[in-house]
Amino acid sequence: xxxxxxxxxxxxxKWRDNKEEKAQKxxxxxxxxxxxxxxxxxxxxxxxxxxxxxxxxxxYSLSIFSGFIAxxxxxxxxxxxxxxxxxxxxxISKEDGLRTPFVYKMKxxxxxxxxxxxxxxxxxxxxxxxxFAKSEPYKMLGLIPISRTLFDAEVPxxxxxxxxxxxxxxTRVLFGGRISLFVGFGGVFVSFILGxxxxxxxxxxxxxxxxxxxxxxxxxxxIPQIPLWIALSAAVPRTWGTVQTYFAITMILAFLGWTGLxxxxxxxxxxxKQEEFALAAVAAGANDMRIIIKHLVPAFISYLIASITxxxxxxxxxxxxxxxxxxxxxxxAVSWGVLLQDAQDITVLSNYPWYLIPCLFVVLTVLMFxxxxxxxxxAADPYxxx
Numbered sequence: 001x002x003x004x005x006x007x008x009x010x011x012x013x014k015w016r017d018n019k020e021e022k023a024q025k026x027x028x029x030x031x032x033x034x035x036x037x038x039x040x041x042x043x044x045x046x047x048x049x050x051x052x053x054x055x056x057x058x059x060y061s062l063s064i065f066s067g068f069i070a071x072x073x074x075x076x077x078x079x080x081x082x083x084x085x086x087x088x089x090x091x092i093s094k095e096d097g098l099r100t101p102f103v104y105k106m107k108x109x110x111x112x113x114x115x116x117x118x119x120x121x122x123x124x125x126x127x128x129x130x131x132f133a134k135s136e137p138y139k140m141l142g143l144i145p146i147s148r149t150l151f152d153a154e155v156p157x158x159x160x161x162x163x164x165x166x167x168x169x170x171t172r173v174l175f176g177g178r179i180s181l182f183v184g185f186g187g188v189f190v191s192f193i194l195g196x197x198x199x200x201x202x203x204x205x206x207x208x209x210x211x212x213x214x215x216x217x218x219x220x221x222x223i224p225q226i227p228l229w230i231a232l233s234a235a236v237p238r239t240w241g242t243v244q245t246y247f248a249i250t251m252i253l254a255f256l257g258w259t260g261l262x263x264x265x266x267x268x269x270x271x272x273k274q275e276e277f278a279l280a281a282v283a284a285g286a287n288d289m290r291i292i293i294k295h296l297v298p299a300f301i302s303y304l305i306a307s308i309t310x311x312x313x314x315x316x317x318x319x320x321x322x323x324x325x326x327x328x329x330x331x332x333a334v335s336w337g338v339l340l341q342d343a344q345d346i347t348v349l350s351n352y353p354w355y356l357i358p359c360l361f362v363v364l365t366v367l368m369f370x371x372x373x374x375x376x377x378x379a380a381d382p383y384x385x386x
Contacts (some may be wrong), residue, residue, distance in 0.1 A: 042379035049375025052368040059365060063177030068142050069150045070171035071157055075332055078156060078166040081106070083352055084119050086161045093126060101129040105155040127153045161354035163342060172334050173358055179335040181365065182316035183250055188252035188308055195261030196304075200292045202262065203269030214266070217259045225256060229318070233327035249328050253318045261307055268300045275299075302380030309373035313366035320362055336362050 007155050014292060062069060072078075084106060093099050104121035109351070111118050132150035132371045151157070160169035202213040236245060272278060273296060281291045322328030323337025324344075331338060339358040343349055350358065 019254055022156040029266070039376075039379045042377050044377035046378060049372050052371035052375075054373070055364070056368045059361070059368075060181055062174055063181050063371055065140065066171075066174035066178065067138060068146065068148070070168070070174045071149060071152055072168045072171045074172060074334055075167060076171075078162065078168075079120075081156060081158070081162050081165070082150070082164055082166045084156075084158050084162040085352075086164070086354055087156075087158045088121065089129070090126075102126045103129060103153055103157055105153060127155050129153050129157070153297065161352070163355070166171070169339070169354060169357060172339055173336070173361060176334040176336045176358065177338055177361070179246060179329060179333065180316055180319060180337065180362070183246065183253070183319045183335075184312035186247070186250040187253040187257060187315040187318075188311045189253070191257035191261065191311065192304075192308060194258035196265055196297060198258065199262030199265030200269055200297065203266035204273055204288060204292055206270070210266070213262070220259050228256065229322055230327055233322055236300070238330065245333065246330060249322060251296075252322075253315050256318075257311060257315065264303065264307075265297075268303070269296050272296050272299050283386045296367070302377055305380050306373045306377035309369055309376055313369040316362065316365060316369075 087103055087106070089100060089101050089103060091101060093102065095140075102124075103121050105127065106119045107122050108117045109120050110116075128155060129151055131151050132148050134150065135149040137145060137147040137148055142175070150366050158168050158170065160173060162168055163172075198213055198217075202210045229252065232255070233249070236248045236252075240248065269292065273291075278291060278295055281295050286295075319328055319335060320337035320340065324340045326341065329335045329338050336358040343355040343359070
């Protein structure tokens, strides 16, 4: 009995020692960790932000590799399938029971009640969905030669239905993401640089420079945003190609996006430039730009990180709005805003509700960026607990 108690005591002692050793190692790791590592360790605890990051990774991957995933070309028309509803994917066969995915061919029938043609499934034959099926040779991302597509069948498959010209909406949503998802990065980068530099100069130097810059900022912020978008977009020549129009829209969104950040940066720098670490840098002979970039801006990096992640969905919404109004990207270019142009008619929406599917992608993307912004803001907060 005494031997058993002795063994239990030894096990408990070892367990306590191991627990204390792990706790001590964790404290040492936190003590010697860099700022970026501390931010990442806090960010990993934000489960919703991690889920949002995974969802965005999927959305961006779908857009980047849309040439392989999409079953059709971006502007390919199937005139016999105009306004076709989404294809139903079946897994249970009447003859074989549970089996690999298959579809039925769709055919038109005249509805005597509504006096309109409608699509119905012809269940006389089942068509298997083939994965990594052979296709016409093409270059993925314009570089990699490939002759495979993710899925295909002997009959047309329309996961999101078709539009009035018989074009597959699923394919166009994937290709449209290349513009809508990436337009935010260029605009945010430009507006972020402008906001930090102009706001930093205004807050650090003050005086007449601050007065001039702030009056300019207030003038730009006082102009209604959408009319200003319309005026600037109207100045973009309609003869420009897709790439030129893309960069023009990016610059328009960036031109209007830096003012709010500049005001915040100005206020932060006016408060921080009198702190001891800033005065010590001045006494050490550091130049003004180094003090702003190396010492003052990192002091409120948590706000800047959150501002970036929240500004990207704002840019995406801006491009979608301009394209929806017919002032942004123009056909044959494809973006989510361009796809939503056909959803302005209530009659179209009532008869073909799948036209709103691109809107769901816009909402999902904006929500995911907001979740990531919340996670990064909390992770970058120096007072946040580990």
